[in-house]
Amino acid sequence: MVNAVYLHIPFCDYICHYCDFNKVFMQGQPVIEYLEHMDSEMERTLERFPTSSINTIFVGGGTPTALNEQQLEQFLHSVSTKFFPYTEEGLEFTMEANPGSVTPRKLEIMKKYGVNRLSIGAQAFQNSLLKRLGRGHNVDEISDIVTMAKHAGFENLSLDLMFGLPEQTLEQLSDSIERAVDLGITHISSYSLQVEKKTVFYNQWRKGELPLPTEEAEAEMYSELIRRLEAHGLKQYEISNFALPGYESQHNITYWKNNEYYGIGAGAHSYVDGVRRANAGPLKQYMSRIDEHGFPYVDENELTKGEKMEEEMFMGLRMRQGVSKQTFEEKYGTPVESVFGEQIEKLVYKELLKDTGSHIALTEQGFFLGNEVFQEFLAV
Ligand code: SF4
Structure with a gap:
């Protein structure tokens, strides 16, 4: 039985130099048409694979907060109409939010539709590093979004931080950690930079223009991350995730426990009735597949018992x-x-x-x- 939903908003206001997620530059995209197709996918998914209870909803991207206020309202209205009949008290409803793309009104809309957790893409607290990453926000905007969110009544706030960045020093990482903690957040996700194909960083790396820390320096950063966060009471409950007690991400725990989930939107993955499915990534293909076939799947793989047991181990560990x-x-x-x-x-x-x-x-x-x-x- 599925108890978790992932929804993918693929639009971004800028494209980061390291990013290989399924995303598109927002300007000129058929946003409303896309949201309408997501609405159809939600409806058909629930008809074909019924559930009786939804415990977590996670809206990721892309940048969900790149939607303007009207689009955001339309999207959250769809989500609430489709899934709220199955949700129970204690629902964890997360939206990813980028500094610089949130307004008090957007936060108000999120609150109205029951969003109760924000996952904020901060990444670093040095403007030089943010620029190097191609992020479209600055350090002040990180504090601003946290202040706005608290003011709007959000108290479950997660922050993403990256390490192993080009020319990043241990001191910079330590400073980022301390400043994140000072903001009074409840959860931190922290991943080391992976240089992926088809990114700006990959091209720079091939030309020898990406001065990455050594493996030893990166291991030292990871150690420092764990040490500092644990000292502040943020317990490492997963390799890359830290939380104050009671603020662990229930949605991500679904993945690590190898439990099933719906995946809605372009490029989203789902795991239902023992079958892993992948949706078409390009927007046009995603929408035309829904129009022509009812569902946007481009890959369906029924797992054998052996595969399920393997996944149980390497995800659970x-x-x-x-x-x-x-x-x-x-x-x-x-x-x-x-x-x-x-x-x-x-x-x-x-x-x-x-x-x-x-x-x-x-x-x-x-x-x-x-x-x-x-x-x-x-x-x-
Ligand atoms: S904002 Fe997020 S999804 Fe968009 S390009 Fe940057 S890392 Fe990728």
Whole structure:
């Protein structure tokens, strides 16, 4: 049964130099037509794959707050009409929001439709780094959006911070962390820069014009991130995520627990009835597929039991608590050790995994070498 919804708004006011998400520069795009197609996709999805309860809704992008006030109202009206009949008290309703693209009126609209968590794309607290990343906002606008959001009554605020950036120093990262914490946020997601193909950074990297920190320097940044955030009471509950107690992202936990979710919008992915589906990414293709076929899928993959168990491990191990042995057995009808005993034993010996009795989880060292651990569970 699906209890989570992801909705994708692919429009951005600017294109960042590192970004390979499914997004388009907003100007001149058929926004209303796109929102109407999302509305159809929501309706048809619920008809074809009914649910009785929705616990989390997450609107990502792109930049959802690039929508103007009218578009935002139209979109949130659609979402509430379709999904609110199934939501219960305690719904976590997150929208990604970029500094510089939010107004008090937009926040008011979000509140009106039940949005209760903002995920703010801050990335860094140095204007030089923001410029290097191609972000279209400055440091003052980060403080402004937090102040506006609090004023509008939002208290569950997450901030994204990046590390491993070109010419970023440890001192700059430490300063960003302290300034984020000073703003009184409840959650931080922090990822190291990955240089992806088809980005400005990829071209610079190929030409030798992207001075990235060494692996050692990046590991030091990650260590500092954990140390400082934990010191401020933001507990690392997943490899890249930190929260005050009770503010962990319930939506993302759905992914890490390998539970099912709807994915609505261009390029969105979904996992329903054991089938992973991918929607068409380009806007025109997304809309014409809905018009012609009813659904925008370009890929459908029914997972085998083996694949599901692998995913359960490498997604679940991202969380500090790890994979629950009892849940694994309930879901797959067999103890985790009977499927992955060899891998677990090997990784426990290497001190990258630990067996707590109830869970299999990463050790402190394992958190730094996650990829080495996850690979062991692929294609057993
Ligand atoms: S705002 Fe977000 S989605 Fe848009 S280009 Fe930048 S990183 Fe990508």
